[in-house]
Amino acid sequence: MSKSPSPAPHADAGPHRTGRDAARGPGLNPGQGDTPLLKAKGVEVRFPMPSHFLQRTKPVLHALRGVDVEIRRGEAFCVVGESGCGKTTLGRVIMGLLAPSAGEIHYEGTRIDDLDEGARRPFRRRMQMIFQNPYASLNPRMTVRQTLAESLRYLGDGLSRAQVTEKIAETMESVGASAEWGSRMPHEFSGGQRQRISIARALITDPEFIVADEPISALDVSIQAQVLNLLSKAREERGLTYFFITHDLSVVEHFGDRVAVMYLGEVVELAPVAEIFAAPQHPYTRLLLSAIPRIGGGAFKAERAPGEIPTAIDPPKGCAFASRCPLAHDRCRVENPVLKPTPTGTMAACHAVEEGVAA
Amino acid sequence: MSLLTVDNLEVSFGRNKALRGVSFALEKGERLGIVGESGAGKSMAAFAIINLISDPGRITGGSVHFDGQRLDTMATEDLRAIRGDRIAMIFQDPMMTLNPVLTIGEQMTETLLAHRSMTTAEARRIAVEKLDLVAVPSPAARIDNYPHELSGGLRQRVVIAISLLCDPEIIIADEPTTALDVTIQAEIMALLIRLCETRDMGLILITHDLAVVSESCQRLAVMYAGKIIEQGPVDAILSAPRHPYTRGLLGALPQMNTRGGLLKQIRGSMPGIGDLPEGCAFNPRCDHAVERCRAIVPPLEPVAPGHAAACIRVEEVAA
Numbered sequence: 001m002s003k004s005p006s007p008a009p010h011a012d013a014g015p016h017r018t019g020r021d022a023a024r025g026p027g028l029n030p031g032q033g034d035t036p037l038l039k040a041k042g043v044e045v046r047f048p049m050p051s052h053f054l055q056r057t058k059p060v061l062h063a064l065r066g067v068d069v070e071i072r073r074g075e076a077f078c079v080v081g082e083s084g085c086g087k088t089t090l091g092r093v094i095m096g097l098l099a100p101s102a103g104e105i106h107y108e109g110t111r112i113d114d115l116d117e118g119a120r121r122p123f124r125r126r127m128q129m130i131f132q133n134p135y136a137s138l139n140p141r142m143t144v145r146q147t148l149a150e151s152l153r154y155l156g157d158g159l160s161r162a163q164v165t166e167k168i169a170e171t172m173e174s175v176g177a178s179a180e181w182g183s184r185m186p187h188e189f190s191g192g193q194r195q196r197i198s199i200a201r202a203l204i205t206d207p208e209f210i211v212a213d214e215p216i217s218a219l220d221v222s223i224q225a226q227v228l229n230l231l232s233k234a235r236e237e238r239g240l241t242y243f244f245i246t247h248d249l250s251v252v253e254h255f256g257d258r259v260a261v262m263y264l265g266e267v268v269e270l271a272p273v274a275e276i277f278a279a280p281q282h283p284y285t286r287l288l289l290s291a292i293p294r295i296g297g298g299a300f301k302a303e304r305a306p307g308e309i310p311t312a313i314d315p316p317k318g319c320a321f322a323s324r325c326p327l328a329h330d331r332c333r334v335e336n337p338v339l340k341p342t343p344t345g346t347m348a349a350c351h352a353v354e355e356g357v358a359a
Numbered sequence: 360m361s362l363l364t365v366d367n368l369e370v371s372f373g374r375n376k377a378l379r380g381v382s383f384a385l386e387k388g389e390r391l392g393i394v395g396e397s398g399a400g401k402s403m404a405a406f407a408i409i410n411l412i413s414d415p416g417r418i419t420g421g422s423v424h425f426d427g428q429r430l431d432t433m434a435t436e437d438l439r440a441i442r443g444d445r446i447a448m449i450f451q452d453p454m455m456t457l458n459p460v461l462t463i464g465e466q467m468t469e470t471l472l473a474h475r476s477m478t479t480a481e482a483r484r485i486a487v488e489k490l491d492l493v494a495v496p497s498p499a500a501r502i503d504n505y506p507h508e509l510s511g512g513l514r515q516r517v518v519i520a521i522s523l524l525c526d527p528e529i530i531i532a533d534e535p536t537t538a539l540d541v542t543i544q545a546e547i548m549a550l551l552i553r554l555c556e557t558r559d560m561g562l563i564l565i566t567h568d569l570a571v572v573s574e575s576c577q578r579l580a581v582m583y584a585g586k587i588i589e590q591g592p593v594d595a596i597l598s599a600p601r602h603p604y605t606r607g608l609l610g611a612l613p614q615m616n617t618r619g620g621l622l623k624q625i626r627g628s629m630p631g632i633g634d635l636p637e638g639c640a641f642n643p644r645c646d647h648a649v650e651r652c653r654a655i656v657p658p659l660e661p662v663a664p665g666h667a668a669a670c671i672r673v674e675e676v677a678a
Contacts, residue, residue, distance in 0.1 A: 082540035082541065082542065082543075083511075083540055190628050192628055193628075220396035220397055220567065220628075220629075221396060221567055221568075221569075221608055221611060221612075222396060222607060222608060222611055222624070222625040222628070222629075223396075223628060224611070225611035225622040225623065225624040225625070226624045226625075226626075228613075228622055229621045229622050229624055232621055233621070247540065247541060248541075249541070250612070250613040250614050251613055253613060253614070253618065254613035254614075254616060254618055254619070254622070255613070255619075274618075287542055288541065288542060290545070291541045291542045291544065291545035292541060292570075293544070293545075293548075293568065293570035293571045293573070293574045294570050294573070294574070294614055295569065295570055295573045295597050295609070295612070295614065295615070296573060296594075296597065296598075297570070297573070297574055298574070299545050299548075299574055300545055300548040300549045300552055300574045300575055301549070301574075302549065307512075307542055307543070307546065308510050308512070308513075309510075
């Protein structure tokens with residue numbers, strides 16, 4: 001399928017919902033009950049680690065330990081967690097940049113993780129990625145126009161030269177990039193401008209689904225708002241579905257519809273954003289929320305004992321959070337909890353929540 | 360007289376000024392947050408205090424007074440006795456600060472022996488004591504670890520322990536938690552605040568994060584393009600910011616905006632030190648800018664007791 005973006009407003013324009021799929025904007029219930037746009041089923045990723053020659057068993061890093069998520073068309077699905085929790089790995093597996101050790105990825109009902117490159121190509125056009133570091137993700141030897149044209153040449157279904165030129169101009173305008181940027185090189189731009197170019201590169205193939213891996217965390221505060229607004233507007237105008245990876249819960253609260261909280265390679269809580277902020281269920285989610293600094297907040301009032309995420313190399317048998325959890329008991333140290341519905345309608349992987357002692 | 364007074368300090372790189380007349384003071388035991396975006400000069404302002412400006416940068420104007428002594432003109436040998444002793448530093452990345460080929464204990468005793476005359480055994484005893492103070496578990500064993508054997512949070516605790524070795528009166532912390540996860544950040548900041556309170560120690564916290572300052576400091580200085588553009592009590596500034604840039608920064612935070620809508624944003628980006636606009640450096644991005652803003656560089660003027668802003672249109676902005 002091919003569609004063209006609606007007339008592009010300027011970066012400073014106010015909020016509006018004139019684009020296609022506007023009814024799927026934030027706040028509205030995104031198509032519940034449909035086939036999910038993207039589905040990850042039992043995804044595991046294991047990396048063999050270098051071992052000593054006398055070691056009998058090779059150490060294995062378990063980056064993802066069985067992740068199931070379903071992303072609905074039109075929603076902004078956020079993944080939060082601290083470094084090493086596997087959120088970026090999950091994004092890379094979804095995009096096909098990394099093959100899962102076990103499990104499956106389905107896009108609109110089609111299994112895509114085992115496709116060869118030729119069969120995968122139509123999906124690459126529909127699924128695009130925005131990376132964290134705009135200094136590393138743009139080719140320093142290519143002009144902006146060359147960078148954008150490259151995506152189209154590879155995925156653009158034989159567009160003519162004139163069509164490519166038109167598409168580039170259209171996309172650059174939609175991200176608030178002026179036309180003269182086309183002939184310039186990445187080093188001539190600031191971080192925020194580079195991230196606009198990265199977003200243009202992702203949008204130029206008219207994708208439906210975008211994996212955004214910490215797209216604003218390398219930027220200055222005043223620039224973060226500009227880029228986040230650009231992503232919000234692209235979503236409304238194009239009916240995009242986001243898989244938004246971040247460590248910043250205040251961004252999730254503002255931008256997301258649903259959120260998965262990850263810890264050591266597993267999803268420990270899955271919930272609509274409003275619910276997770278109103279009534280977090282999993283003890284790790286609670287710890288995370290209590291630690292966010294806020295204007296006039298109290299995150300640094302209570303002193304905490306040093307908390308350490310256990311190593312993902314041969315992780316513990318029971319719940320990975322048990323070593324830091326105030327509610328941990330004997331069962332938690334031997335049996336790993338799985339995601340189960342909670343009284344508030346969310347999903348949490350916690351024995352204490354299930355037993356009703358977490359309230 | 361304040362413990363530390365920085366007056367109209369200028370740092371230049373060739374013809375470009377990275378600091379364009381910065382003044383602030385720190386009382387004993389006070390915590391001051393310096394906030395700004397990359398390139399605003401916040402680290403420069405803090406490191407100029409102890410003249411840690413590397414070539415080709417130079418202090419080209421103003422003065423720094425600490426406990427009656429003038430630091431900006433002091434000889435390097437004399438300054439060395441103050442750095443790490445009475446004024447200590449904590450940097451962003453603990454892995455860059457710690458020497459990877461020395462154990463924690465070797466680095467800690469080295470610092471102590473450089474500043475105090477004591478035996479190695481005595482230095483080691485103090486080192487263990489400081490590690491215990493920053494809640495490093497089993498400090499007597501951890502002291503023989505190498506930095507790579509510790510987690511990021513523990514490394515930053517070790518860095519704080521090193522800064523405490525000589526019982527400093529002021530700690531300068533440059534983005535001490537930016538490289539850390541949010542739960543670890545909360546641990547480290549709570550620890551720093553407690554240490555400052557119990558030891559009557561001053562803190563200059565350099566950060567890009569207004570929320571972190573809001574939760575940890577008493578006073579705030581906001582920097583833009585080499586100048587402090589607003590300064591005062593944290594609560595006063597954050598509840599009623601007077602400078603349009605401070606208002607813009609605060610207003611752009613997701614927590615200040617309606618969920619799901621667009622964030623209020625400041626247009627454009629901060630100019631580099633080489634291409635400052637005429638007049639107020641913020642004028643090209645400011646919604647309130649008028650002709651006069653392009654003509655004069657606004658001085659920092661009081662708007663309330665202890666609260667100052669550098670904007671000629673403060674009254675109109677507030678209205």
